[in-house]
Structure formats: C-alpha cells, structure tokens
Amino acid sequence: MKYFAFSLLVLLLNCGLSSTENPIEKVKPTIAEAIDTGGQSSAPPIRNPQSAIRNLIPDGWTEITALDPTIQLDLRYATANNFVKEKMYDCGRCFYRTAVAKALVNAHKTLQKQGYGGLKMYDCYRPRPIQWKLWKKVPDPRYVADPRKGSMHNRGMAADLTIVDKNGKELDMGTDFDFFGEEAYHAYAKLPKQVLANRQLLLKTMADVGMKHTTTEWWHYSYRKGKFELADWVWDCD
Ligand SMILES: [Zn+2]
Structure with missing residues (x-):
C-alpha cells in the first residue's frame, strides 16, 4: 500500500511531462529568462558588471x-x-578615439596577414590628470609634455607601440620604449640591417593607415586626420 501511494505521487508529479523532462528544471527559470523578464520577483534585472563599466566610456x-x-x-x-x-x-586599459582605434586595428590585421603577431601597445590614451602626475615627477618638456598644452596622447590620438612576431615576441627595434637618445631616432642609421628593416615595417604599416611618425621616438605615432580635444576622463579598474 505504501509503495502504491508513493508510485501514485510520482505519477502525479510527472503528469504532463515527457519522460526526459525534469520537473524541478521546468519550474526554475534560466538566468537568461530572468534577465529578459526582469526576474520573477520585483528585484532589478541582473546586469553584467563588465557592461556597466563599459557604459562609463565616453562617446x-x-x-x-x-x-x-x-x-x-x-x-x-x-x-x-x-x-x-x-x-x-x-590599471592598464587601452583607449583611443574610435577613428584612431579602427586605424590601428587595420594596421594590426595587415601585419597578421603578413605572418606577424601584430601590434603591441606600450601607451594609448593618457588622461590629463596622469599627465599632471608625470609632469610633477619630471617637469621638463624634453621628456614630458606640459599638461597645460597637452599632447596627442591626451587627445586619444597617439599610440606608443611595436610589432610582435607570430610567437608574441617583440621585433628588435634597437632600443627599448622610452629610450631617450639618438639611437631611438628614425634618422639614426648605425643599427643592424634587421633593426632598420623592422623600424621601416612599422613606419610603412602606420603610414598606410594614416598615422604619422615623430622624428625622435621610433615607437610613437599619431593620427593625422582630424583634431580632437584634450581629455581628462580616467577609466575604471573594477
Ligand atoms: Zn608617445
């Protein structure tokens, strides 16, 4: 009798469901459904914290x-x-004006088609409050742009970058990033042939997407088209 009652209960619970459906799963909404409907209770819909951060990026x-x-x-x-x-x-996040970001991605893809790993960024948009921090450490316009005047980095228009091979290794450019000296100049020719060829590859790839070089830093390129304002916003790190 006990067994019969239990079987009846199981039968009732399974009523209307195919044998493959689990009755518990049937009543529990998926997370996607809860987001779509705003949830079953009056609780606010679940938000992806990553999208909340991205919403803070200015237009x-x-x-x-x-x-x-x-x-x-x-x-x-x-x-x-x-x-x-x-x-x-x-924290390290890399932003540009959208037109600049698109140009750099084009350059990156061109390098990948040629068998390289693509671009590696050393510095991107630099918010002006950070420019002030740098200026307070090194108040010398030979090394750091005066934040009152600002630089192309403060406008989101300049990139400090290099090329990596298909294994992610940096090509030899002769000096490290932010090496202050004539060895970092484009005109400096007393370097191995391969180094000069690597610099030429970067120069040509950047020129093809509308980025112009500076004479004293092989890694620095800035966007030629248009003019954007100096900017102060700082990205979130959470
Ligand atoms: Zn730079």
Whole structure:
C-alpha cells in the first residue's frame, strides 16, 4: 500500500511531462529568462558588471581590445617599468578615439596577414590628470609634455607601440620604449640591417593607415586626420 501511494505521487508529479523532462528544471527559470523578464520577483534585472563599466566610456572612445582582443598590451605606465620608475595608471586599459582605434586595428590585421603577431601597445590614451602626475615627477618638456598644452596622447590620438612576431615576441627595434637618445631616432642609421628593416615595417604599416611618425621616438605615432580635444576622463579598474 505504501509503495502504491508513493508510485501514485510520482505519477502525479510527472503528469504532463515527457519522460526526459525534469520537473524541478521546468519550474526554475534560466538566468537568461530572468534577465529578459526582469526576474520573477520585483528585484532589478541582473546586469553584467563588465557592461556597466563599459557604459562609463565616453562617446567617441573605444577600448582597442574590444575591437580586436588579439592586440597585445604592455602598458608600461600601469607598472613601474617606465622611465619614472613609478606606476602611473591604477590599471592598464587601452583607449583611443574610435577613428584612431579602427586605424590601428587595420594596421594590426595587415601585419597578421603578413605572418606577424601584430601590434603591441606600450601607451594609448593618457588622461590629463596622469599627465599632471608625470609632469610633477619630471617637469621638463624634453621628456614630458606640459599638461597645460597637452599632447596627442591626451587627445586619444597617439599610440606608443611595436610589432610582435607570430610567437608574441617583440621585433628588435634597437632600443627599448622610452629610450631617450639618438639611437631611438628614425634618422639614426648605425643599427643592424634587421633593426632598420623592422623600424621601416612599422613606419610603412602606420603610414598606410594614416598615422604619422615623430622624428625622435621610433615607437610613437599619431593620427593625422582630424583634431580632437584634450581629455581628462580616467577609466575604471573594477
Ligand atoms: Zn608617445
């Protein structure tokens, strides 16, 4: 009798369901359904915290890794491995004006088609409050732009970058990033042939997407088209 009652209960619970359906799963909404409907209770819909951060990015700006996650980042000012030997950014994220980000992604893809790993970024948009921090450490316009005048980095128009091979190794450019000296100049020719060829490859690839070089830093390129304002916003790190 006990067995019969139990069987009846199981039969009732399974009523209307095919044998493959689990009655518990049937009444529990999926997370996707809960978001779609705003949830079953009056609780606010679940939000992806990543999208909440991205909503804080001002219009007209793009995080380059959102356009192409294969671009490498080695943002030196987010570490102490830079010429002021101090961490300047709370975290390393790489933003540009959207037109600039698109141009750089095009260059990156061109390099990949040629068998390279693509671009690696050392510095991207640099918010003006960070420019002030740098200026207070090194108030010398030979090394740091005066934040009152600002630089192309403060406009989201300049990129400090290099090329990596298909294994992610940096091509030999003769000096490290932020090496202050004539060895970093484009006109400096007393370098191995391969180094000069690597610099030429970077120069041509950047020129083809509308980025112009500067004479004294092989790694620095800025966008030629248009003019954007100096900017102060700082990205979130959470
Ligand atoms: Zn630069």
